[in-house]
Amino acid sequence: MYHSKITGLGYYVPDNVVTNDDLSKIIDTNDEWIQERTGIQERRHIIRGEDTTTSMGVKAAKIAMERSGVAAEDIDFVVFATLSPDYYFPGPGVLVQRDLGLRTVGALDVRNQCSGFVYAISVADQYIKTGMYKNILVIGSEVHSTGLDMTTRGRGVSVIFGDGAGAAVLSREEDLSKGILSTHLHSEGIHAEELALTAPGMGARWVTDIIADNDPNDESYFPYMNGQFVFKNAVVRFAEVINEGLEANNLQVSDIDMLIPHQANLRISQFIQKKFGLNDDQVHNNIQKYGNTTAASIPIALTEAWEQGKIKSGDTVVLAAFGSGFTWASAIIKW
16 A cells, blocks of 8 residues: 655646726626625636636646656656536547646546636546556646636626636655555535536536527526525535545644645635634735636645745644535545
């Protein structure tokens, strides 16, 4: 039995900065309204033709691989988390395998939205623990901007999301006191439609239905979110899954050196920080700059925290996420 250890991190965000004031020119909103409810000041949007979910993932992956010292020929498996694949099928995992020039290794796509990166880390961790693989590339990447309702009708959702990608290389670690100590995954599908994009989908409205109806008021292919309901569930599940991870490893809240929460809403992160009595140096938030990048938010924030020297060898790092599905998850890591 082995542990898996994060040996390289990288992230990429588009150069195109979209501020709250920029959005106020096309949507009936303003900077104060957005910041008060979400904490977001700006986000990044791709420029069509320059970036895609896959290309951003590849850029983040190259940085992570260089930092890990793991070459393309040493990658044994790819796990790609996203809700915004370039194509309905195939998924972006195989496109990464192609674009990075990897061997004909397996590529798995994870569709767990905001919890996607932690789910992907958990999957990779199991493969390494059993000895099946030695080095696994894990990516979280999202393009939201091209699929949002950028009108006043959609402002409750569209002001929240941004584009970006993060990546990690997980490698075999023989010292069982280091690396990923445990992961904890949950779902509650009874609330699936409270945060969802239902069309196009084979079970509801497919492309042919949308075209046939040609209904300008059809909102089924834009994201829907019951914001207050999601918030209330998020703060409960965040706390539960963090405590679950700590208890599984006989750790206390005082043992947390760095908490990387999914960047869904700054108010959620602040609520959890206060609940656990953590100071500002123990929690890394960057939603102010990037918005909610769903599966990319944790690897982007984790990479930033590491780059800024907030994470050091021997630190206990906690990753936690909640989102569409409903799904929620945590990972406890000894750096």
